[in-house]
Amino acid sequence: MNIFDIIGPVMIGPSSSHTAGAVRLGRVANKLIDGREVRRVEITLSGSFAQTYKGHGTDRALLAGIMGYHSYSPEIRDALSIARERGIDYVFLKEDLKGAHPNTARIHFFLRDGEEGVVQGASVGGGNILVSLINGMHVAFTGENNTILVMHRDKPGVIAAVTHLMHFEYADLNISNFHLSRERKGGDAIMTIEIDGLPPEGLVPAIREIPDVTNAILIRRV
Amino acid sequence: MLKYESIAELVRAAQERGVRISELVLADQAEAMESDPLALYEKMELDLMVMVDSVKAGRQRDQKSMSGLTGGEGWRMTAYAEQGGGLCGPLMSRAIARALSVAGCNASMGRIVAAPTAGSCGILPGCLISMMEDRGLPERDVVMAMFTAGAFGMVIANRASISGAQGGCQAECGSAAAMAAAALVELMGGSPAQCADACAIAIANQLGLVCDPVAGLVEIPCIKRNVSGLMIAFSSADLALAGIGARIPADECLDAMRQVGDTMSEALRETAKGGLAATPTGVRLQKQVFGSD
Numbered sequence: 001m002n003i004f005d006i007i008g009p010v011m012i013g014p015s016s017s018h019t020a021g022a023v024r025l026g027r028v029a030n031k032l033i034d035g036r037e038v039r040r041v042e043i044t045l046s047g048s049f050a051q052t053y054k055g056h057g058t059d060r061a062l063l064a065g066i067m068g069y070h071s072y073s074p075e076i077r078d079a080l081s082i083a084r085e086r087g088i089d090y091v092f093l094k095e096d097l098k099g100a101h102p103n104t105a106r107i108h109f110f111l112r113d114g115e116e117g118v119v120q121g122a123s124v125g126g127g128n129i130l131v132s133l134i135n136g137m138h139v140a141f142t143g144e145n146n147t148i149l150v151m152h153r154d155k156p157g158v159i160a161a162v163t164h165l166m167h168f169e170y171a172d173l174n175i176s177n178f179h180l181s182r183e184r185k186g187g188d189a190i191m192t193i194e195i196d197g198l199p200p201e202g203l204v205p206a207i208r209e210i211p212d213v214t215n216a217i218l219i220r221r222v
Numbered sequence: 223m224l225k226y227e228s229i230a231e232l233v234r235a236a237q238e239r240g241v242r243i244s245e246l247v248l249a250d251q252a253e254a255m256e257s258d259p260l261a262l263y264e265k266m267e268l269d270l271m272v273m274v275d276s277v278k279a280g281r282q283r284d285q286k287s288m289s290g291l292t293g294g295e296g297w298r299m300t301a302y303a304e305q306g307g308g309l310c311g312p313l314m315s316r317a318i319a320r321a322l323s324v325a326g327c328n329a330s331m332g333r334i335v336a337a338p339t340a341g342s343c344g345i346l347p348g349c350l351i352s353m354m355e356d357r358g359l360p361e362r363d364v365v366m367a368m369f370t371a372g373a374f375g376m377v378i379a380n381r382a383s384i385s386g387a388q389g390g391c392q393a394e395c396g397s398a399a400a401m402a403a404a405a406l407v408e409l410m411g412g413s414p415a416q417c418a419d420a421c422a423i424a425i426a427n428q429l430g431l432v433c434d435p436v437a438g439l440v441e442i443p444c445i446k447r448n449v450s451g452l453m454i455a456f457s458s459a460d461l462a463l464a465g466i467g468a469r470i471p472a473d474e475c476l477d478a479m480r481q482v483g484d485t486m487s488e489a490l491r492e493t494a495k496g497g498l499a500a501t502p503t504g505v506r507l508q509k510q511v512f513g514s515d
Contacts, residue, residue: 001379002251002254002255002376003251003262003266003372003373004265004266004269004372005376006338006371006372006376006401007269007335007337007368007375008269008336008337009335010272010335011333011340012333013327013328013330013331013332013333013340013343013440014287014288014328014329014331014341014439014440015340015341015440016336016339016341019340020336020340048438048493051438051512052439054288054511055288055289055437055438055512056288056438056439056440072333074333076331077331125385125387126336126338126339126384126385127336197256
């Protein structure tokens, strides 16, 4: 925690958990979408999100985040119409996601290039989030630190290759949290690597070049 | 580096170095964030500018919340204040108008600075912008006082809570009022120990305040609780500056606040199941906004 977690963030109201946190959850999806065109999004709201989303603008906030806006962007208010203008078909569903935090949303996006993806996470207060699932795999990161997600095949040596690169090419880089999840042995896996400070330019593209890494993305501290 | 685990730590460190709490904290945060103090100062200055803009945006005559349940409070109070100041006098009534305007700006999806939360975002700007615009204090001092407010907020967050869902409204408007009270004392030339006294008094005066938003929205009673929080901030600061002091030290008040929050029923912690939210009118308004489901 630093002083600007208390005096801040600058955000569009009315609720840090139901509005600002929702934008940040949407932004995680935006990072996965990575500039490609979105055809449709299905957003499932659970718990308190499902009950009060209209009055808090949670729906607008999630869509705004998916489209890349920030929690301080005035466009959040008009996110529904901006999405329609961009040709994004969206639907909000209410469902009790079992065992999930009261403020949980699941974002299922469908891209024009045929790809799709799912992000699930919770807004845990004060605009902070906890992302719990990406494309069916368990992750655990808050967005408080810069976080690198490395999608890869579950093979021996991949983790070593990534951390080796991080240590020997960028000596000052310090990992503050590391989490690995895989769907099954030898299948798709995902590393969640939180780091101290700003990631050096070129790091994420370099990780993508590592054999058996299918993608790497940076979720910047929001 | 400071731990921000106790108010006494802040006071002692400032006394030992013979500096204001704001100076101590700016230097400490610059070190912790590996940043230039000037950059942090400028970031805080930008936050103050956003607060000034929130006041302007929220005092428009046609300001209306997303749900339609509230609107125009800032405009009405500004007009009332301009007629002479009412019972509270010009400074206080204008400060109240600012707090209402910022809280209204928040309710209508305008841009605000969470301080420490969105629900309590009117208290700090209501206090500080009034000191700048109506008492003529220099902007520099006001920006610095925001570091004092933030430091007290960090201790409150570490030691108690700044989340209504966790600790009730005492954790949101209570925390904001305590932060603002400490900042006001420093702005008026009070000592670090007096800042702590003001914080303690403000917390003590809001202990047990529940979070019971009608329809779960940050509107009723949140907007008006920003006003009571602001009044408590000013009165607590004045008590501290008058040398009356706090009989229960700030850290112990925060421990009490945490304990009260822990024992508070879930219905009174932002779930909209108790308090004003559960009154017949509260329930009717909830249905009006969201329908019967």
